[in-house]
Amino acid sequence: MNWISEWALPKIQTWLGRKEVPDNLWHKCPACEQMIFHRDLERSLHVCTHCGHHMRIPAMKRAEYTLDPGFQRIELPKSPADPLRFRDQRKYADRLKEAQARSAMDDAVVVAHGAIEGRRAVIAAFEFGFMGGSMSPGVGEAIVTAAKLAVLQDAPLIVFTASGGARMQEGALSLMQMPRTVIAAQMVKEAGLPFIVVLCDPTTGGVTASFAMLGDIQIAEPGAMIGFAGARVIEQTVREKLPEGFQRAEYLLEHGILDMVVKRGAMRETLARLISLLREPLLEPAALSAGPDAPAGPEATPAAAPGAAAGTAPAAAAGSVPGAAAPGAAPGAAPGAAPGTAAGAAKPSASAAPPKPASAA
Numbered sequence: 001m002n003w004i005s006e007w008a009l010p011k012i013q014t015w016l017g018r019k020e021v022p023d024n025l026w027h028k029c030p031a032c033e034q035m036i037f038h039r040d041l042e043r044s045l046h047v048c049t050h051c052g053h054h055m056r057i058p059a060m061k062r063a064e065y066t067l068d069p070g071f072q073r074i075e076l077p078k079s080p081a082d083p084l085r086f087r088d089q090r091k092y093a094d095r096l097k098e099a100q101a102r103s104a105m106d107d108a109v110v111v112a113h114g115a116i117e118g119r120r121a122v123i124a125a126f127e128f129g130f131m132g133g134s135m136s137p138g139v140g141e142a143i144v145t146a147a148k149l150a151v152l153q154d155a156p157l158i159v160f161t162a163s164g165g166a167r168m169q170e171g172a173l174s175l176m177q178m179p180r181t182v183i184a185a186q187m188v189k190e191a192g193l194p195f196i197v198v199l200c201d202p203t204t205g206g207v208t209a210s211f212a213m214l215g216d217i218q219i220a221e222p223g224a225m226i227g228f229a230g231a232r233v234i235e236q237t238v239r240e241k242l243p244e245g246f247q248r249a250e251y252l253l254e255h256g257i258l259d260m261v262v263k264r265g266a267m268r269e270t271l272a273r274l275i276s277l278l279r280e281p282l283l284e285p286a287a288l289s290a291g292p293d294a295p296a297g298p299e300a301t302p303a304a305a306p307g308a309a310a311g312t313a314p315a316a317a318a319g320s321v322p323g324a325a326a327p328g329a330a331p332g333a334a335p336g337a338a339p340g341t342a343a344g345a346a347k348p349s350a351s352a353a354p355p356k357p358a359s360a361a
């Protein structure tokens with residue numbers, strides 16, 4: 001049969017001038033159920049063009065969307081497969097093999113290093129499609145490896161989480177990854193490097209209960225489900241109706257769990273800005289003393305904020321870092337204004353606190 005499919009069929013297709021057509025040209029948005037053409041979906045970074053729903057994406061796509069071209073994915077250390085010889089309806093070893101074949105990954109995390117808008121970074125991204133992004137010893141190993149790599153390269157570590165929690169098929173060994181990943185995060189912090197967590201839909205269980213809540217800066221994608229136990233379990237336990245939007249990114253932002261909610265389209269530049277704010281040296285005071293009366297540029301007007309703030313949160317970390325405007329400040333931005341203001345003015349698309357008048361300084 002092989003010669004038919006491998007030799008004869010392509011020949012016939014060439015004679016007929018027919019090209020391979022991908023199976024799924026149209027995708028259905030799980031939120032609004034509208035159809036989206038695959039090219040439009042790719043262009044919008046898998047965000048629904050009708051309702052703005054952020055779809056779940058593979059780990060490699062995260063790396064592509066975040067890092068500059070030419071990034072490198074690193075080989076992860078192997079960990080023993082199926083140490084408990086676990087079996088439910090099927091053997092865990094079989095489930096694992098199937099997930100590996102489908103995703104072309106050894107376990108549920110991709111680690112890559114490269115640059116974000118020219119600034120060095122190491123990223124680790126969870127693959128929810130790989131057994132629900134569950135945390136196995138292999139995943140723990142990946143996070144530890146990413147942390148070590150960040151320290152070695154003197155680069156910030158950014159983790160994109162999407163996980164159902166610990167992998168029950170590896171029992172206590174999976175639970176042990178909670179302290180392990182916490183230590184990995186601590187390692188990055190002790191080296192004086194930023195540890196940034198981007199919580200993607202969904203982040204729950206043991207991942208939420210360990211390193212995922214320890215970021216120096218906690219970001220989430222719009223609408224992401226973030227929690228420990230599921231809403232239904234909580235509702236049954238407390239016997240109360242949970243508020244609207246419970247465990248969603250926006251709700252958590254309002255209640256102080258997150259620093260910002262950032263749209264996928266703005267994630268790259270937000271991360272680049274954060275890295276520059278946290279890592280690049282501040283300007284000398286002389287460079288900032290152009291005088292408090294300098295007119296504020298158009299970017300500094302509050303009108304610049306709403307459009308930009310739609311996908312991002314007002315509680316921006318940018319506003320809390322003094323001298324934030326230093327590297328990329330637009331000349332129009334009032335240098336005498338509060339640092340938070342200047343940060344917002346430098347890049348209007350950034351989320352920032354509403355600018356204060358220049359005279360406030």
Ligand SMILES: [Zn+2]
Nearest residue numbers: 029032048051
């Ligand atoms: Zn939609």
